[in-house]
Structures are given as structure tokens and as C-alpha cells.
Amino acid sequence: MAPAPIEDREVRLLEAAAELFARHGYDKTTIDDVARRAGVSKGSVYLAFEGKQQLFEAMLLTQMRAFSEAWLAAVRAHPRGGTLGAMYQAMLRALDDNPFMSVVFRRDPALLGRYLQQPDNFFRDYAAGQPTRHEVIAMMQEAGAVRRDVDPKVVAHIINMIAYGMVSLDTVVDRAQMPETDAMLEGIATFMDRAFTPEDGGDSEAGKAVIERIFAGGIAAFDGLIDARRARRPMEDER
């Protein structure tokens, strides 16, 4: 289930990469920085990854997978279970805990730097494989966890706006007049439930099942990508 056996060195490189790329951005982080922080030599990096871009993308995938699992765990731990409000409260909490994912979500050019220029960058067509958010909403509707009198596309878009606003707004509004994170997450969840959950509370269990299924799919997709990536790792017997 988990992506595959993985060497210790690789793990350490990925961790070092996550920290440094998140803190200093793609451009300012050098391969040598990452290598040193991981306690290996620069040359070794190229034994594990094809290059800087590939290292970055491997780290990205790892982080996204970890983010998904944190999200799922938060959903499972949430008392109100399978409602949209709970689902997105969990997501926003996971997002708030993971600064790097905020960068990803925002496509922050200051940190992603030249990586975004790269013509074959990950964000270009990542969305393609995944079920779109409004498909998720539609599934939740079918399960009876979301009221049916709303257009799933609209719901999905409003949710996107809120999530995007959440990770971006502190660039415009100063922290001082923002509410406490917890109060805000609670508020968002309450409002979403009022707005999108059926008046009778809906079928929370069915909703939870849908969410579990979607996450299973999403995480499997990540694992697939991670394995595919590993398959074409540099190897001595190549060509």
C-alpha cells in the first residue's frame, strides 16, 4: 500500500528538500544545500534523483501525499463526521498546519520561482487525473450528505474561493484583525453546514464513506505517481 521500499538516504533528502524549498524557495535552494542538510554529498543526490526538478517534484508528491493523509486523519477524528463542513474544516486545518502546501495551493511565485517557468511543471496538468471538486460534491449529494438544490459547480467554486482566500488573505489583511484560526475554522464549518448540508442533517455516514473512497483514490493516485517516478530513476545499467 505504501509507495514502496525506500532508502534511508532518499528519505532524508526528501525531508531536507521539503524544509529548504519551503523556507527559501526553489531558486535559492541549491542541490548542495539539500545534500549537506541531508548529510550526504552532492554527487549522491544524483544517485537518487535525476536532477533538481525531479528532486523537487518527488518532494512535492511526498508532501501532497502526507497532506492528504493528515486531512483524512482529521476527517476521521472529527465528531460531525461526513459533512462538507467537517471535510473542509479538516482540510483547512491541515492546510494551516502545512506551510508548504499553502505555497502549493497558492502557486506562490515567490517561492516556486523558476520552477513555475518550466514548461513541463507538475501543476500544468496534475488536475487532469483527479476527480474535479465539483464531482466530489456531486457524489456527496448522491450520498445524501449535501443538499441537492445547489449546483455542485457553484458549491465547489465557493469552497475554492474560501480555501484560496484563507491561504492568501494574510498578504492583504494584517494578522491583527484576523480572527483566531480555530474560531475561524469552526465558523467556516458551521457556515458550510448551514449552507450546504440538508436541513435534517443529512446522511453523515454515507458522506463519510464517500470521503473515505475519494481519499483512497487520491492517495492511490499519489502512490502511482511516486512509483512511476521511481521506476525511471537513474540507474547504472541504463541505456
Place this chain on the structure above:
Amino acid sequence: MAPAPIEDREVRLLEAAAELFARHGYDKTTIDDVARRAGVSKGSVYLAFEGKQQLFEAMLLTQMRAFSEAWLAAVRAHPRGGTLGAMYQAMLRALDDNPFMSVVFRRDPALLGRYLQQPDNFFRDYAAGQPTRHEVIAMMQEAGAVRRDVDPKVVAHIINMIAYGMVSLDTVVDRAQMPETDAMLEGIATFMDRAFTPEDGGDSEAGKAVIERIFAGGIAAFDGLIDARRARRPMEDER
């Protein structure tokens, strides 16, 4: 009530400035461009405005005032009157109609350019004079147009997120999978009303009164700023 008598030349300059600054941004728009578009010579610009920054700010104030009036008109025209949903549907519609105000709202560095660097730029302390958004929400609560069991700061922040998301999201999501603007605005209004308006529908009339009062204050504030600005216009009899 309206700001004051105003020369034709000035109006044309402000219009030209609005168009050019919105399209090409602060840095790429030259005084000469504006002058030519307004059909006057460059020198004349300095008979009406102290300089580029002042021209820009005068245009900004004019646009913000116009935006406020468009917003207010949309509120007045809205059937559901004084609810938060109607208020923000109206705002978002006005915002969607006015690309320049989107720029302002987003503090778009790409278009505002060097203007944002200026130490005495308008955005620095504009907020100071105005009632903050959560004060507005609190007033709506007192009037009975917004449910009282929610923290106004949280409500204000969620609303901010949505507004910010709306003007920014198209940089991340491609237009194709965004819903129709009208459907989306309608959805947002419905969402807000379900989430924030008292279950019995609340006191819409009182809400409307609050909104009118706030707008009156806001527009008066703009007029004050516009007049103050005009008072220290360059004049030949000056010291």
C-alpha cells in the same frame, strides 16, 4: 452632495487615466499617454494635478466612489433588500463589472507597480477612517438582519475570503471550469443568507437602513477626500 464642480478636462483626464492604468498598470502608463488619450497636452496635466501619483490617486478615489454608488444601486435594486447575502451579491456584481476595482481589491502588484512602493500610498491608512467590516456586521446584527450567534469578526473574515477568492481565483483555476458569474453570485448570496441571516428571515428593512447609512458615510468620506485633494490643487496664486 456631488464632489464639486469639475472641469471637463479633468473629467477626461480621469477617464483616460482609469482606462490606461487599469489596462497597462501604473508603471507602464506615462503621463503623456494619459494626456494624449484625453486629448490635451502633457503640460496641461500639471495644471490639473500635482503629478503622476496625485493623478492616480484622484482617479482611484473617483473609481472607488463610482464603485460604491454602483454597489449601493445594486443593493437598492435587489429584491431581498437588506440581507447580508443581497449586500454582498451586489458588491461582488459591482466588483465583477469593474476590473480596476478588482485590481484595487487584490492590491495587484503587477498593475499597481511602483505605486505600492511609495511610502505615502493611499492603501497605507485608508482603512483607518472607515468602519471595519466586522463593525458593519455588528451593526447588521444589532439591526436584526444578521443572526446574533456568530462572531462578527469571523463572519467578516469569511466574507473577505470569498471576495478575495472571487477576484483572484481565475489566476489559478481556468475560466472553463468556473461556473457562470450569475449563477455563482446567486449561489453566494443564498449561501450567505442561509449561513448568516436569522432563520425567520430577519429584519430586512432595518438591514437596509443600516446599509444605506453605511454607504452614506462611505460616499461622504470619499467626497471629503476628493474635495480635500482638490483644495490643494496646483494654483498659480500659490505662495
Place this chain on the structure above:
DNA sequence: ATATGACCCGAATAGTACTTTTGGTCAAAT
């Protein structure tokens, strides 16, 4: 009186030659 545009000058930009950095390689060391 009012408006104009040639003109001024500081600042931004483009051009250039040179230095440093850094992604990537590979012969040598372990």
C-alpha cells in the same frame, strides 16, 4: 489667462564584459 510641447535631468533600461554560482559529471577514493 490658458495651453502647449521642447527641453531638462534623474532614473530606469539596455548593453557589455567580467565574476560567481550552481546544476550536473565522473575519475578516484573508500
Place this chain on the structure above:
DNA sequence: ATTTGACCAAAAGTACTATTCGGGTCATAT
């Protein structure tokens, strides 16, 4: 068999100059 780090070429950065641009002025024209 692994791992390393000196090494290389290319890219990025720097320092400097030349050139253009554009905000702002003002003598002149209307």
C-alpha cells in the same frame, strides 16, 4: 559497489557604461 568532491560548462549575478525614457518645468504661442 558506493560514495565522494574536484571539476566543468552554462547560467546567474555583478559592476560599469551608454542610452533611452519619462516625470516635471517653463518660455513661448494662442
